[in-house]
Each structure stands twice: as C-alpha cells, then as structure tokens.
Amino acid sequence: MQDIESVALQAELWSVAEELADAARACILPYFRQIGLSADNKDRDGFDPVTIADKAAEQVMRDILNKRRPQDAILGEEFGNSAGTSGLTWVLDPIDGTRGFISGTPTWGVLISLNDTSGPRLGIIDQPYVGERFCGGFARAEVIGPHGTAALQVRDTSDLSDAILFSTFPEVGTPEERAAFEAVMREVKLTRFGCDCYAYGLLAAGHIDLVIEASLNAYDIAAPIAVIEAAGGIVTDWKGGKAHNGGRALATATPELHAKALKILQQTLS
Structure with missing residues (x-):
C-alpha cells in the first residue's frame, strides 16, 4: 500500500x-x-x-x-x-x-x-x-x-431555530424516516428540497446548515463527506457513525447542530 x-x-x-x-x-x-x-x-x-x-x-x-x-x-x-x-x-x-x-x-x-x-x-x-x-x-x-x-468554510450556526435544512426528496425515505426528518424540520428556520449533491456544496460553502437524507448509496455521499469535513463540518449516519457506505446521512455545519438534530432523529425513530 x-x-x-x-x-x-x-x-x-x-x-x-x-x-x-x-x-x-x-x-x-x-x-x-x-x-x-x-x-x-x-x-x-x-x-x-x-x-x-x-x-x-x-x-x-x-x-x-x-x-x-x-x-x-x-x-x-x-x-x-x-x-x-x-x-x-x-x-x-x-x-x-x-x-x-x-x-x-x-x-x-x-x-x-x-x-x-x-x-x-x-x-x-x-x-x-x-x-x-x-x-x-x-x-x-x-x-x-x-x-x-x-x-470553503461552514457557518457557525448553533441553534436549530436559526438553521437552513435541505434534503433532495420531501418523502426522504420510509414513512418512519420521513417522520424523523419532519421532527427536525419543525425546529429549523427554513427547509428546502431538490438540490441533490449541490446542497452539500452549499453547506460546505457556508450558505446552509444541515442536509438530512436516507436511502443513499456510497457513491452519493462519499465525495460530499470529504468536502464538508474539509470545510469544518460533520457528516455521520443517523446513529452518529460513519456514513460513507450509504444509507442515512446527517450533514451539519457545527457540532452543536449535529448533536441537536441527531437527538431528534434518534428519539423519533426509537
């Protein structure tokens, strides 16, 4: 190697x-x-x-x-x-x-x-x-x-009430995954849909604060992880683990947003 x-x-x-x-x-x-x-x-x-x-x-x-x-x-x-x-x-x-x-x-x-x-x-x-x-x-x-x-530098937003959230599809994934997403959505300032991978670029560039998605493949998320982490952000799955193999992804600008969004996702799915 x-x-x-x-x-x-x-x-x-x-x-x-x-x-x-x-x-x-x-x-x-x-x-x-x-x-x-x-x-x-x-x-x-x-x-x-x-x-x-x-x-x-x-x-x-x-x-x-x-x-x-x-x-x-x-x-x-x-x-x-x-x-x-x-x-x-x-x-x-x-x-x-x-x-x-x-x-x-x-x-x-x-x-x-x-x-x-x-x-x-x-x-x-x-x-x-x-x-x-x-x-x-x-x-x-x-x-x-x-x-x-x-x-590239992520924003320093720490409160969900000040955050802008993106996802590609309004349905997000399964009905259970959509319910968890919507629980976070109710706490943020603005939610938008439909940007595919461009949303991850916007997060890395400091224009939005969160991207939450499900049903991803490895090739959907690997590059965004590298870009966002280089810009100072965080990307995990909905349990706080690695996300580069696909599945559910939570990308955030700050540790504070990540902890708050992760808690809501886990509480809603439990």
Whole structure:
C-alpha cells in the first residue's frame, strides 16, 4: 500500500481527481438540455433514470484511472466494482441528480472521491453547467467558480431555530424516516428540497446548515463527506457513525447542530 500521507502522492491524486472532473464535464455538457434526450429507468418499482451521459462520463473517468492509477479499485454507479491492489478506491457518480439533469435544472453534479480503509480522503462536487467545483481533502478546502477561487468554510450556526435544512426528496425515505426528518424540520428556520449533491456544496460553502437524507448509496455521499469535513463540518449516519457506505446521512455545519438534530432523529425513530 502506498503512503497516502506523502505530499507527492497527494498532489498526484489531486491531479488525477481534477482530470476526472474535467473529462466528465466535457463529456456531459453536450447532452445537458438537449431536446429529446432519452432516459432508461433502472428501478422497476419507481423511477431511477440513467442516460447516455451518465454512462459515457463514467466510462471516460474509468479510462483515465485505468491509465493513470491502474492499481486502484473503482466503485461507480453505472459499472459497479473494479478490484485494485493499492488499498485505495475511487468512488464515482457521473451524474448525481439525473432526475434534475433530464429536467434541465443545474442542481446535478459529478461526484468523485478517493477512499482508503478509513473512508473518503478527498472529494470533488463538480457542477459543470454553472462552472463550480467544490474540492476538499488533504488540507484543501476551496470552491472554484465564475468568481474565482474561495475558501470553503461552514457557518457557525448553533441553534436549530436559526438553521437552513435541505434534503433532495420531501418523502426522504420510509414513512418512519420521513417522520424523523419532519421532527427536525419543525425546529429549523427554513427547509428546502431538490438540490441533490449541490446542497452539500452549499453547506460546505457556508450558505446552509444541515442536509438530512436516507436511502443513499456510497457513491452519493462519499465525495460530499470529504468536502464538508474539509470545510469544518460533520457528516455521520443517523446513529452518529460513519456514513460513507450509504444509507442515512446527517450533514451539519457545527457540532452543536449535529448533536441537536441527531437527538431528534434518534428519539423519533426509537
């Protein structure tokens, strides 16, 4: 296993991550807001769309990794697992928020993370259409966008009554999970829905305070964890444990908000 604490290796890994993000941008943008773009449904019991853009973007990222980091494992939404020997795994979601993508809203994003056995070590949330890239890990926490580069830093909100809460879907998950979410929602200042991974970028950039979700896959949450933790925030599951394998996620700006939201979630589910 390579020494991931090596500055030289970290620089190499960031170089690879940004090449992946650049390639995915170039691949996806020609399809966005293309009239007549079709989507297949991956879910027999609901609607989980996938487009040619999803598959093409993941394939181009895999091609880069096979060339630059063939020793690393890959976990991708569209093409599953590829084994590696380095102890490092690239976790790829080529379009997080495909429902938004096919609807023309710029709230989808490309998610890229690098995980070791402890979890995500670097992450990118990239929004190609608006040109924003949220980067976190290895002492880096910044957003690069139309207005230049700025440091990522979560807000210092400590009271739920002052907090802004986001989730992708109003139903959140099961009826029990929705009830727990709504118990937190009743305590916050403002709740908004529908931003997919972009909400996690907003949290890291200091614009909102909480994101609460359920029924996540590893590739939905790994990159946001790295970005938010680099910005000073906290991401756990609804029991306070690690969340990078998916399931339920609670992302907060401060320890105070995390403790208060976690208590409500646990009390409501118990």
